[in-house]
Amino acid sequence: MKNLLSGFLLLFLAGASNAQSKEDEQAARKLPQAFSDAWAKHDGRELAKIMADDVDFVTVATAYLHGRSDFEKFHVRLLSGRFKEATITPLETTVRFLHPDMAVVHWSWRIERIRIQTAHHASHATA
Numbered sequence: 001m002k003n004l005l006s007g008f009l010l011l012f013l014a015g016a017s018n019a020q021s022k023e024d025e026q027a028a029r030k031l032p033q034a035f036s037d038a039w040a041k042h043d044g045r046e047l048a049k050i051m052a053d054d055v056d057f058v059t060v061a062t063a064y065l066h067g068r069s070d071f072e073k074f075h076v077r078l079l080s081g082r083f084k085e086a087t088i089t090p091l092e093t094t095v096r097f098l099h100p101d102m103a104v105v106h107w108s109w110r111i112e113r114i115r116i117q118t119a120h121h122a123s124h125a126t127a
Helices: 022-029 031-039 044-048 068-079
Strands: 006-013 056-058 064-066 087-099 102-112 114-117 122-125
Touching: 022 031, 022 087, 022 102, 031 044, 031 087, 031 102, 044 068, 064 068
Parallel strands: none
Antiparallel strands: 006 056, 006 102, 056 064, 087 102, 114 122
16 A cells, blocks of 8 residues: 655635634644545535635645635546545644735645546556
8 A cells, every 4th residue: 555645735814813823723733634524525515615715725736726616616526536435634734824814734645545547447546
């Protein structure tokens, strides 16, 4: 079994008035697990609900998604295709506030059960 360790940037706009408080950092650190839990439902609309309206999201393939609508459209397609049965497990998370109401959350994870489609059959792989 191979582990695919990748990271992406998630710009999260914190809505609290006491930005950069311990509570803000804790909320930002909970995003990877919330993302993983929503991903497990394999529903891009559900996954988009945890994102800010003006989220900036960079995928592991370096696609830049701007806004919840863009994020949702991308993930609806992704989670109905080769990642339909995939699971992700958060490994390491770092949080850095760029502005009192904006943080970069960078995290790595392990992904398993990716569907590999060939001309003759489908199989599952763990990366």
